Amino acid sequence: MTPEKLGLKPGWGPSKPRSGDPAHPLAAELTRRLGDRKVLSSLSERLNYRYDAIQFGVTPVCVVLPETTEDVVTVVGAARRAGVPVVGRGAASGLSGGAAPMQEAVVVSFTRMTGLQIFPGRREAVAQPGVITLKVSEAARPHGLIYPPDPASFRTSTIGGNLGENAGGPLCFKYGVTGDYVRGLEFVDADGNVHVLDRNAYDLPGLLIGSEGTLGLITSATLRLTPPPRHTRTLLASFTEVGACAEAVSAAIAAGAVPSKLEFMDRACVGAVEDYLGLGLPRAAEAVLLVDTDGDDLDTVQGELSLVEAACRSSGGDVRRAGSDAESAALWQARRSVSPALGRIRPQRMNEDIVVPRSALPEVVRQIRALGDESGFHLVQFGHIGDGNLHPNILFDPRRESVDAVHDLAHRIALVAIRHGGVLSGEHGIGTMKREFMRDAVDPVTLDVLRDVKRTLDPAGALNPGKVLPEAEAPETGEAARVHS
Amino acid sequence: MTPEKLGLKPGWGPSKPRSGDPAHPLAAELTRRLGDRKVLSSLSERLNYRYDAIQFGVTPVCVVLPETTEDVVTVVGAARRAGVPVVGRGAASGLSGGAAPMQEAVVVSFTRMTGLQIFPGRREAVAQPGVITLKVSEAARPHGLIYPPDPASFRTSTIGGNLGENAGGPLCFKYGVTGDYVRGLEFVDADGNVHVLDRNAYDLPGLLIGSEGTLGLITSATLRLTPPPRHTRTLLASFTEVGACAEAVSAAIAAGAVPSKLEFMDRACVGAVEDYLGLGLPRAAEAVLLVDTDGDDLDTVQGELSLVEAACRSSGGDVRRAGSDAESAALWQARRSVSPALGRIRPQRMNEDIVVPRSALPEVVRQIRALGDESGFHLVQFGHIGDGNLHPNILFDPRRESVDAVHDLAHRIALVAIRHGGVLSGEHGIGTMKREFMRDAVDPVTLDVLRDVKRTLDPAGALNPGKVLPEAEAPETGEAARVHS
Numbered sequence: 001m002t003p004e005k006l007g008l009k010p011g012w013g014p015s016k017p018r019s020g021d022p023a024h025p026l027a028a029e030l031t032r033r034l035g036d037r038k039v040l041s042s043l044s045e046r047l048n049y050r051y052d053a054i055q056f057g058v059t060p061v062c063v064v065l066p067e068t069t070e071d072v073v074t075v076v077g078a079a080r081r082a083g084v085p086v087v088g089r090g091a092a093s094g095l096s097g098g099a100a101p102m103q104e105a106v107v108v109s110f111t112r113m114t115g116l117q118i119f120p121g122r123r124e125a126v127a128q129p130g131v132i133t134l135k136v137s138e139a140a141r142p143h144g145l146i147y148p149p150d151p152a153s154f155r156t157s158t159i160g161g162n163l164g165e166n167a168g169g170p171l172c173f174k175y176g177v178t179g180d181y182v183r184g185l186e187f188v189d190a191d192g193n194v195h196v197l198d199r200n201a202y203d204l205p206g207l208l209i210g211s212e213g214t215l216g217l218i219t220s221a222t223l224r225l226t227p228p229p230r231h232t233r234t235l236l237a238s239f240t241e242v243g244a245c246a247e248a249v250s251a252a253i254a255a256g257a258v259p260s261k262l263e264f265m266d267r268a269c270v271g272a273v274e275d276y277l278g279l280g281l282p283r284a285a286e287a288v289l290l291v292d293t294d295g296d297d298l299d300t301v302q303g304e305l306s307l308v309e310a311a312c313r314s315s316g317g318d319v320r321r322a323g324s325d326a327e328s329a330a331l332w333q334a335r336r337s338v339s340p341a342l343g344r345i346r347p348q349r350m351n352e353d354i355v356v357p358r359s360a361l362p363e364v365v366r367q368i369r370a371l372g373d374e375s376g377f378h379l380v381q382f383g384h385i386g387d388g389n390l391h392p393n394i395l396f397d398p399r400r401e402s403v404d405a406v407h408d409l410a411h412r413i414a415l416v417a418i419r420h421g422g423v424l425s426g427e428h429g430i431g432t433m434k435r436e437f438m439r440d441a442v443d444p445v446t447l448d449v450l451r452d453v454k455r456t457l458d459p460a461g462a463l464n465p466g467k468v469l470p471e472a473e474a475p476e477t478g479e480a481a482r483v484h485s
Numbered sequence: 486m487t488p489e490k491l492g493l494k495p496g497w498g499p500s501k502p503r504s505g506d507p508a509h510p511l512a513a514e515l516t517r518r519l520g521d522r523k524v525l526s527s528l529s530e531r532l533n534y535r536y537d538a539i540q541f542g543v544t545p546v547c548v549v550l551p552e553t554t555e556d557v558v559t560v561v562g563a564a565r566r567a568g569v570p571v572v573g574r575g576a577a578s579g580l581s582g583g584a585a586p587m588q589e590a591v592v593v594s595f596t597r598m599t600g601l602q603i604f605p606g607r608r609e610a611v612a613q614p615g616v617i618t619l620k621v622s623e624a625a626r627p628h629g630l631i632y633p634p635d636p637a638s639f640r641t642s643t644i645g646g647n648l649g650e651n652a653g654g655p656l657c658f659k660y661g662v663t664g665d666y667v668r669g670l671e672f673v674d675a676d677g678n679v680h681v682l683d684r685n686a687y688d689l690p691g692l693l694i695g696s697e698g699t700l701g702l703i704t705s706a707t708l709r710l711t712p713p714p715r716h717t718r719t720l721l722a723s724f725t726e727v728g729a730c731a732e733a734v735s736a737a738i739a740a741g742a743v744p745s746k747l748e749f750m751d752r753a754c755v756g757a758v759e760d761y762l763g764l765g766l767p768r769a770a771e772a773v774l775l776v777d778t779d780g781d782d783l784d785t786v787q788g789e790l791s792l793v794e795a796a797c798r799s800s801g802g803d804v805r806r807a808g809s810d811a812e813s814a815a816l817w818q819a820r821r822s823v824s825p826a827l828g829r830i831r832p833q834r835m836n837e838d839i840v841v842p843r844s845a846l847p848e849v850v851r852q853i854r855a856l857g858d859e860s861g862f863h864l865v866q867f868g869h870i871g872d873g874n875l876h877p878n879i880l881f882d883p884r885r886e887s888v889d890a891v892h893d894l895a896h897r898i899a900l901v902a903i904r905h906g907g908v909l910s911g912e913h914g915i916g917t918m919k920r921e922f923m924r925d926a927v928d929p930v931t932l933d934v935l936r937d938v939k940r941t942l943d944p945a946g947a948l949n950p951g952k953v954l955p956e957a958e959a960p961e962t963g964e965a966a967r968v969h970s
Contacts, residue, residue, distance in 0.1 A: 207938075
C-alpha cells in the first residue's frame with residue numbers, strides 16, 4: 001500500500017515551503033471581510049497549520065481564527081464560492097490526522113472561540129469549540145461538578161477537537177467518551193447555514209460527533225456535568241506475562257469491580273517511561289497495570305480495589321497500593337508521560353487505537369509484539385485495558401526508515417484487531433490514518449450508506465476532504481460495459 | 486388545524502372494518518414465502534395492529550411476525566417491490582403514535598424476536614427488538630447488573646420500541662435514556678440490506694435511535710449494563726403551589742443532590758390516582774413531589790435525601806419519608822398508576838411530553854393549567870420535574886368532544902413550552918402527535934437537512950411514512966413564477 005493510496009500525499013515529513021507565494025485570492029477576500037487579525041496568510045504562519053500531533057498534511061491557503069459563529073459562516077460561504085475546502089482545527093493534538101488538511105484548504109482554527117458558561121442548576125456547561133478540555137472541569141469544580149471525559153491531552157486539547165474525534169481517555173471505561181456528555185450542538189453546515197439542535201430525533205448532533213469536521217463545523221456545545229467522586233484509590237500491579245494481566249482484569253470485573261481507570265503498559269513502554277522519568281516502575285515486568293477505583297463511599301472504593309488486588313494476585317501479579325495521594329499522582333504521572341517518553345526514542349510515531357474483546361487481548365498483544373519484532377521497528381503497547389482499547393505505537397524516524405513499511409505494519413496490526421472481532425478506533429477517531437482500514441472494518445454496502453450520509457450533508461465534499469471514509473472504488477469500466485452491451 | 490393536516494386521517498376513533506376484504510397481493514406473497522404462522526392477514530387480526538397506546542391509524546394490509554433478521558429482509562424487499570410502506574412495531578405501548586400506520590402498510594411486529602444474551606464480563610446484553618424491557622434487567626440481575634432505562638411501560642414495552650422512541654423514564658434524570666445504553670445496532674435498511682454498526686464515526690446507530698423506524702428497522706441491539714445501586718430511599722413532599730415545588734427541586738439540585746427520580750403530580754393528577762387507589766395521597770396539595778435518592782453509600786444516599794427534604798421544607802413543603810421498602814413501593818405504585826387512573830376519567834387522552842427549563846416550570850404549569858380551564862377539557866399534569874419533562878394530559882371522549890379542539894389545545898400547550906425555551910419531546914418521541922409541531926421547534930433550514938437525511942436512507946419514503954418530520958411546504962407557485970418571469 002502506497003502513501004498515496006492512504007491519502008497521505010504529500011507524505012510525512014515537511015513539505016517544502018515556496019518563498020514569495022502571492023496571497024491566495026480567498027485569503028485576500030477573507031482578510032478584507034474579517035480583518036487582518038483573524039486571517040493568517042504568510043507562508044511561515046500557514047506552515048504551522050498543516051499538521052496535527054501525528055500527521056503532516058498540505059499547507060493551507062490561509063488560516064482563519066474566527067471569534068464568532070458569524071465569522072465561521074463567512075469563511076464557509078467564501079470558501080464554497082471559491083471552491084476551496086474547509087478544515088476545522090482545535091489544538092491539533094489529535095492522533096489520527098483529523099486536523100491535517102489533505103489538499104489545499106482554508107484551515108479554521110477555533111482557538112479564539114473560548115466562550116464558556118457553567119449552569120450549575122442544570123448541571124450543564126455551554127462551551128465554544130476553542131475551550132481547553134481541562135477548563136470545563138476547572139470552571140465547574142467550584143460548583144461541585146466536573147466534566148469527566150479525559151483524553152490524555154486534556155490540558156491542551158479543545159472541546160471542538162474532542163467532539164470531532166469523539167475523544168475518550170482512561171476514565172471512559174466507567175464514565176464514557178465525549179459524545180456521552182453532549183446534550184446539544186450548534187453547527188455550521190457546508191452551505192453556511194447555522195443549526196442549533198438538541199439530541200432529539202433525528203440525532204444530527206450525534207452524527208457530527210466523531211465526524212472530524214466532515215459533516216459540519218461545530219460552533220457551540222451544551223455539555224453535561226457530574227459531581228466528582230469523593231474518594232479515589234490507586235494500585236499498580238506487575239505481571240510476568242500479558243495474558244495474566246488481561247485475565248486479572250477480566251476476573252476483577254466479573255467479580256463486580258468497576259474501576260474508573262484500568263491502564264496497561266507493556267515492557268517496552270515501561271522501559272521508555274523509566275528511561276525518561278526514573279520513577280521506579282518494575283522494568284522487568286512484561287505487563288504493568290495501573291488501576292483507580294472511585295466513588296462516594298470509601299468502603300466501596302476500597303472494596304473494589306481489594307477485588308482488583310485479589311484478582312491480580314490470583315493471576316500471579318505483584319501488587320503495590322499507592323499509600324498516599326502523592327504516590328498515586330506519581331504513578332499516574334508515569335502513564336501520562338508515555339507520549340513524551342516515546343518522543344525521545346524516535347521523532348515520529350504511528351499511534352494505533354484498536355479495540356478488541358478483552359478475552360482476545362493476550363493473543364492480540366502477543367501477535368502485535370511478534371509483528372513488531374519481525375518488522376525491526378521499535379514498537380510499544382499500552383492502553384485502556386478495561387475496554388480492550390490498545391494503543392500499539394510504531395516509533396520511527398522518517399529520515400532513515402520507510403514510511404511505507406510503517407503503514408504496512410500499521411495495517412497488519414489493524415487486521416489483527418479485526419480478525420479478533422475488534423474495531424479500528426476507540427477514542428482517537430479515524431482521520432487519515434485509519435481511513436483505508438475502514439474497508440476492512442465496515443462492509444461495502446454499509447460504507448456506501450455512510451458515503452450517502454456524507455454526500456447529503458456535504459454534497460461538494462468541501463468539508464475536511466480525505467477523512468473518515470475511504471473513496472468508493474471506481475466501477476470497473478470493462479464490467480459495466482459488458483453489462484450494458 | 487384539521488386532523489388531515491396533522492396526518493391523522495382517517496382520524497381518531499376506529500375505522501370501519503370492511504367485511505370480506507380479499508387478501509392483499511403482498512399478504513399472499515408473504516404468506517407463501519414465510520408461511521402462515523408468520524403472517525396475519527384476516528381483517529380481525531389486522532384491525533388489532535392499527536393503533537398504539539394513544540393513536541388510531543390505518544388498518545394494515547397484513548402483519549408479519551418475523552422470527553429472524555432474514556424474515557425482516559424478506560418483508561422489506563417484498564414490500565418495496567409491491568410499493569407498500571413498512572411500519573415497525575414493538576408492544577405498541579408508545580404515547581406519540583410512532584407504531585400506528587398512517588397509510589396502508591405492512592406492519593412488522595417484532596414480538597417474536599425475543600433473543601437475549603447477557604455477557605457479564607463485557608457488561609453487555611445483546612437483545613433482539615421484541616425483548617420486553619424489564620426482561621433485560623431480570624436476566625442481568627443474577628450477574629449483579631441491571632439495564633437502567635425505565636419507561637413507565639417497561640413491564641410491557643419492548644427494546645425495539647424503546648429504541649424507536651429513545652424512551653426514558655423517571656430514572657433518566659440520573660441515568661439517561663435508552664440511547665445512552667446502546668453500544669451497537671444491527672438494522673435492515675429500506676433496500677433490505679443488513680448493517681451491523683457500533684457507535685464509531687459516522688454514528689448511524691445514533692441516528693436510528695429515536696427515528697421511529699423511519700430510517701431502518703432495528704433487528705438487534707448491544708446494550709450496556711451497570712451494577713444496581715446498593716441503597717434507595719424515598720420521600721413524598723406536598724406543596725400549596727407549583728412554584729414552591731419547582732423551587733424546592735432547583736434548590737435541592739443546586740445544593741448537590743442528584744436524586745435518581747424526581748416526579749411531580751399536580752392536584753388533578755393526585756385526585757385521579759386517589760379516586761382509583763385511595764392510597765392516602767394529599768388531595769389538597771397543588772403539587773406533589775416524589776423523590777428517590779440512590780447509591781452505594783447509605784450515608785450519601787440519606788444525605789442526599791436530607792438535602793431534598795431541607796429544600797422542600799424551606800419552600801414550605803410538607804415532607805414524609807418512606808419508613809420502609811413497602812411504603813416506598815406504595816408511593817411509587819401511585820406514580821405508576823397515573824395512566825390507568827386517567828383511563829377511568831375519559832376513554833382517550835392526548836399525552837404531551839414537553840421539556841422546559843426547570844426555572845420556567847412554575848410559569849409553564851400555570852399557563853397550561855389556564856389553557857386547560859379555558860378549554861373546558863379535563864387536563865392533568867405530571868412528569869419528571871428534575872429534567873423539566875412535563876406530561877400535560879388532555880383527557881377526552883372522541884364520541885362527545887371535538888378532536889380538533891383537543892389538537893388545538895395540544896398545539897397551544899406545545900407553543901407554551903417553546904416560548905419558554907423548551908422542546909416537544911422528552912422521552913415519548915415525535916410520532917404523529919408532535920410531527921406538525923416540529924415546524925415550531927426546528928427552523929425550516931434545519932428541517933430541510935433532516936429531510937435530506939431521511940431521503941438518503943429511505944429515498945422512496947417507504948419506512949413508517951407520516952412520522953417525525955412534517956411534510957415540506959409546497960413552493961408557492963405564484964411567487965416562483967414571479968421570480969422567473
